[in-house]
Structure formats: structure tokens, C-alpha cells
Amino acid sequence: MDRAEEPGGPGTAGSQPRPGGKHARGGNVFEHTIAELLRAIRLGKYLVGDKLPAERELAAQIRVSRATLRQALIELQTAGIVTSRRGRYGGTFVTRLPSADTDERIDPGELDDAVRFRLVLETAAARIVAEQDLSPNEVAALTAAETDCRTVFASAEQFRVLDARFHLMIAELTHMPSLIYASASTRDRVNALLDRIPFIHTNVEHSCDQHREIVDAILASDPDRAADLAAQHAEGTEKLLRGFLEQR
Amino acid sequence: MDRAEEPGGPGTAGSQPRPGGKHARGGNVFEHTIAELLRAIRLGKYLVGDKLPAERELAAQIRVSRATLRQALIELQTAGIVTSRRGRYGGTFVTRLPSADTDERIDPGELDDAVRFRLVLETAAARIVAEQDLSPNEVAALTAAETDCRTVFASAEQFRVLDARFHLMIAELTHMPSLIYASASTRDRVNALLDRIPFIHTNVEHSCDQHREIVDAILASDPDRAADLAAQHAEGTEKLLRGFLEQR
DNA sequence: GCCCAATGGATCGTTACCAGACCATTAGAC
DNA sequence: GTCTAATGGTCTGGTAACGATCCATTGGGC
Numbered sequence: 001m002d003r004a005e006e007p008g009g010p011g012t013a014g015s016q017p018r019p020g021g022k023h024a025r026g027g028n029v030f031e032h033t034i035a036e037l038l039r040a041i042r043l044g045k046y047l048v049g050d051k052l053p054a055e056r057e058l059a060a061q062i063r064v065s066r067a068t069l070r071q072a073l074i075e076l077q078t079a080g081i082v083t084s085r086r087g088r089y090g091g092t093f094v095t096r097l098p099s100a101d102t103d104e105r106i107d108p109g110e111l112d113d114a115v116r117f118r119l120v121l122e123t124a125a126a127r128i129v130a131e132q133d134l135s136p137n138e139v140a141a142l143t144a145a146e147t148d149c150r151t152v153f154a155s156a157e158q159f160r161v162l163d164a165r166f167h168l169m170i171a172e173l174t175h176m177p178s179l180i181y182a183s184a185s186t187r188d189r190v191n192a193l194l195d196r197i198p199f200i201h202t203n204v205e206h207s208c209d210q211h212r213e214i215v216d217a218i219l220a221s222d223p224d225r226a227a228d229l230a231a232q233h234a235e236g237t238e239k240l241l242r243g244f245l246e247q248r
Numbered sequence: 249m250d251r252a253e254e255p256g257g258p259g260t261a262g263s264q265p266r267p268g269g270k271h272a273r274g275g276n277v278f279e280h281t282i283a284e285l286l287r288a289i290r291l292g293k294y295l296v297g298d299k300l301p302a303e304r305e306l307a308a309q310i311r312v313s314r315a316t317l318r319q320a321l322i323e324l325q326t327a328g329i330v331t332s333r334r335g336r337y338g339g340t341f342v343t344r345l346p347s348a349d350t351d352e353r354i355d356p357g358e359l360d361d362a363v364r365f366r367l368v369l370e371t372a373a374a375r376i377v378a379e380q381d382l383s384p385n386e387v388a389a390l391t392a393a394e395t396d397c398r399t400v401f402a403s404a405e406q407f408r409v410l411d412a413r414f415h416l417m418i419a420e421l422t423h424m425p426s427l428i429y430a431s432a433s434t435r436d437r438v439n440a441l442l443d444r445i446p447f448i449h450t451n452v453e454h455s456c457d458q459h460r461e462i463v464d465a466i467l468a469s470d471p472d473r474a475a476d477l478a479a480q481h482a483e484g485t486e487k488l489l490r491g492f493l494e495q496r
Numbered sequence: 497g498c499c500c501a502a503t504g505g506a507t508c509g510t511t512a513c514c515a516g517a518c519c520a521t522t523a524g525a526c
Numbered sequence: 527g528t529c530t531a532a533t534g535g536t537c538t539g540g541t542a543a544c545g546a547t548c549c550a551t552t553g554g555g556c
Contacts, residue, residue: 028512029514055533065513065514065515066515067513070534070535086534088530088531089524089532090521116427117426120376124368128368176361179368182426276543277544302503312544313545316542316544321504333504333551334503334552335502335550336501336502337502337552338504338552340503
């Protein structure tokens with residue numbers, strides 16, 4: 001190796017991916033904040049109808065000033081994704097899911113990276129969780145997340161949120177902050193890709209079946225089987241995405 | 249990435265880790281820049297004696313303004329880690345390795361997270377690389393990185409740089425930017441922990457032997473063995489660290 | 497010997513973002 | 527009915543970081 005740099009080398013320096021903008025970080029803090037909120041909604045942290053945390057609290061969570069957060073919220077409000085009510089017991093509420101950014105170009109490397117990294121993370125998470133002893137609460141949460149997925153065969157959007165919640169649930173059960181964060185981040189990238197391809201019922205049902213099997217393997221404390229099933233599951237998505245998006 | 253998030257919701261929102269500071273990101277851009285430079289040096293991207301990229305270029309790489317970069321460089325210069333020379337064919341040169349920040353407190357969760365995530369990443373990387381066909385150049389680079397480790401039994405600092413280079417080499421051979429970035433980031437966290445414990449010759453020799461075995465498995469295209477060896481290797485470090493640092 | 501290109505060094509005006517204080521509105525409690 | 531606590535909405539001053547420009551130094555090429 002060496003410090004040839006650029007072309008190949010997304011090496012060690014370079015910090016987070018930060019497109020281009022005025023200040024540091026992701027372009028600017030404002031856009032980053034919007035992205036963060038959208039992601040949380042898309043990944044099912046806040047479902048439609050849910051109330052977001054109070055502005056002061058949410059700002060602290062995203063580590064951004066309230067002023068900037070409000071800018072972002074106003075943007076989302078304009079887009080019809082949230083609404084705000086004043087007064088005690090008021091707040092900001094999710095009204096609908098954000099529509100997919102179908103216009104963005106597809107970076108060929110992006111697909112490859114996102115989908116392969118997802119395979120790594122989810123396989124590992126499934127194995128790790130299967131090796132643990134889960135508390136009754138955790139078991140309940142996991143099975144609930146699994147069955148929730150089966151309730152919605154209607155829209156791609158709704159399914160995707162619940163699907164994401166299921167997979168993130170597994171990641172969270174590892175209690176590894178790094179893995180949780182990486183999984184959420186990667187999941188969102190994969191979801192963005194899934195939005196580009198048709199919604200296929202058969203696939204959804206198959207996915208749900210696989211979810212069930214993964215949960216079974218985890219609850220049966222069978223790490224190898226859990227990992228293997230998770231890998232198969234991820235590979236299914238991978239093939240689907242590559243089939244639709246690669247080479248064009 | 250790292251650090252989780254607030255107590256309750258280690259969920260999906262929460263953005264990059266941003267301790268506490270004025271502006272956004274890692275406290276402030278200035279500190280982040282220093283950290284980034286130190287990391288690149290510690291992980292062997294720039295070895296002692298090497299010339300850093302020109303300020304204008306380096307600033308662009310780190311995605312930071314030249315003014316901020318210079319602040320950081322001046323700090324490093326004051327600390328004796330780099331020196332600058334003006335004029336054409338001048339530049340900024342690495343003079344010595346940064347000394348470890350032994351004063352920082354050890355977050356008990358940090359050890360656990362860093363060490364477990366490292367296991368996940370390096371196991372996956374080894375498996376993936378073993379599944380690939382490597383080009384002659386890649387094979388050469390890998391074996392070179394491995395043998396380089398054996399050349400230095402002198403100081404902990406030097407060994408750690410070469411050790412990091414070896415592991416990052418494997419990560420880079422996956423050609424997965426996300427995995428490369430995560431590996432570098434995690435590696436640095438682990439290194440910071442290793443700086444707190446004594447440097448044990450026997451362990452280093454054992455590590456080198458394991459490196460050799462891992463390379464053998466990769467070149468033999470034996471993914472399972474490569475993954476298994478990588479896991480054993482990482483677990484060795486894990487036990488060492490836990491033994492010295494946990495519970496006190 | 498002169499010039500030039502590449503580098504580090506310095507300065508300046510602008511802006512994005514922040515912290516904190518304050519105002520406005522609301523629903524429930526009393 | 528009034529009070530109160532929790533919330534969204536508004537405003538102000540401070541500053542970190544930026545982009546841009548210019549200066550200073552140096553070694554090699556002509």
C-alpha cells in the first residue's frame with residue numbers, strides 16, 4: 001500500500017462522507033438535520049401519527065441547535081410530512097411517510113458497498129444475538145417486530161418501515177452501539193435503493209417467512225443457523241437489487 | 249462511528265458522535281481535524297519521515313478549510329509531531345509518532361463495543377478477501393504488510409502502526425468503502441485501548457504468527473479458516489484488553 | 497543569474513450555527 | 527374561571543469556520 005491517495009483510496013483519512021457544502025460535515029448542518037429526521041421516520045423510529053420529542057429535546061438528541069432543528073422541521077412541515085401544534089400536550093407529529101428520492105442518480109459503487117456491508121452487519125448481528133440469553137422483554141420485542149411485518153402487505157412504504165424496524169431490533173439486541181449505528185445507517189442506504197425497484201408481493205411474503213426462521217434460530221440459540229439464514233435473507237435482497245439496478 | 253446515544257433510545261437518530269461543543273460535529277471542526285490527522289499517523293497512513301499532502305490538498309481531503317487545517321497543523325507542530333518547511337519542495341513532514349493519550353478515562357462500554365465490533369469487522373473482512381481472487385499486486389501488498397510486522401519487535405508504537413497497516417490492508421482488499429472506513433475507525437479505538445496496557449513481547453510474536461496463518465488461509469482461498477483465524481486473533485486481543493482494563 | 501512554480505504563512509469579510517432569553521398558545525388541574 | 531406547565535414560535539448577540547486573496551520563501555530549470 002501507500003499513500004497513493006485519491007482514486008482507490010477511501011483509506012483511513014477523510015472522515016465521514018461529506019458531500020460538498022459550506023461548513024463542515026454533511027454539506028451543512030441544516031441539510032444533515034433534515035436527512036437525520038427523514039431517516040428516523042423512514043426507519044420506523046417514529047411511525048405515522050407518532051409525536052416527535054419536544055423540539056428542545058430532539059435538538060439535543062441530534063446534537064444540533066434548536067434554531068437549526070426548527071429550520072429543518074419547517075421544511076418537513078412544508079413538505080407535509082409533519083405538523084406542529086402549540087400549547088401543552090402539543091408537539092410535532094408525523095403525518096405521512098416521506099416520498100422516495102427517486103431522482104437521485106445511482107452510484108454503481110454505492111449499490112455494491114451498501115448491499116455487501118449490510119450482509120456483513122446483519123449476519124454478524126443475527127449470530128451475536130443468537131449467542132446471547134435474551135430477557136423476556138427482549139424476546140417479546142423481537143417477536144412483536146417480526147409479526148408486525150406480516151400485518152402489512154399493502155404498501156411498499158409501510159412494509160419497508162416495519163421491515164427496517166425488525167432488522168434494527170436485532171441489531172439493537174446486540175447492545176453494541178457501533179453495530180447499531182452502522183446497521184441503521186446501512187439499512188437506510190439499502191432502503192433508498194429498494195425504493196427504485198418494483199414492489200413484489202411474493203418477495204415480501206418470502207421475506208416474512210425468512211424473518212420468522214431467523215427469529216426461530218435466534219430463540220433456539222443456534223448462532224450458525226441464525227447467521228446462515230440472515231445471510232440468505234440479505235443475499236435475496238442483494239440479488240433482487242442487482243438484478244434491477246445493475247448495469248444500466 | 250461510535251458511541252451510542254442517549255440513555256433511552258439507542259435508536260436510529262443521533263447522527264455522528266458529537267461530544268459537546270459549540271458548532272456541530274465532533275465538538276468543533278478544529279479538534280476533529282487534529283483527531284483525524286493523529287489517526288492517520290497512528291494508523292500508518294503517513295509514516296515517520298513522510299511528507300503530508302500540501303495544505304490545500306489535505307484540507308480538501310479532510311473536507312475542512314485551509315485555515316482550520318493550519319490551526320491543527322500548528323498544534324501538531326507545537327507538540328513536535330510534524331515540522332513544516334516553506335518553499336517549493338517544502339511541505340509538512342511527520343517527525344515522530346504521537347504519544348498515547350493515557351490520561352483519558354476509560355469508558356467501560358467503550359472497551360466492550362470497540363473490541364466486539366472489531367471482531368465482527370475483521371472476521372468478515374478476512375472471509376470476504378479469502379473468497380476473492382487477488383491480483384498479484386494485491387498478494388504482494390498483503391504479504392509485504394505481513395512480513396513488515398515481523399521486522400519490528402522494538403517498540404510498541406512502531407509495532408502498532410505496522411499491525412494496524414496489516415489489518416487495514418485486509419479491509420482494503422475487500423474494496424468496500426464502508427467496511428474500510430469502519431475498520432479504520434474501530435482499529436484506532438482499539439489501538440487507543442492497547443496503549444493503556446503493557447507491551448508484551450510474547451503476545452506480539454504470537455500475533456505475528458497468527459497474521460501469517462491468516463494470510464496463508466486467504467491465499468489458500470479458505471474463507472472459513474481465514475474467518476476463524478481472524479476471530480481467534482481478535483479474541484486474543486479482546487481477552488488481553490479485558491484482563492487488563494476491565495473492572496477497575 | 498533570473499525566473500517560476502509550488503509550497504507554507506497571513507489577513508479579511510461573510511455566514512452558518514449556536515446559546516439563551518423571551519413570547520404565545522394550549523389543555524388540563526385546581 | 528383561573529392557574530400552570532409544557533410546548534411551539536421569535537428574537538438577539540456571539541463566534542467558529544469558511545472562501546478568497548495576497549505575501550513570503552524556497553529550490554530547480556532555463
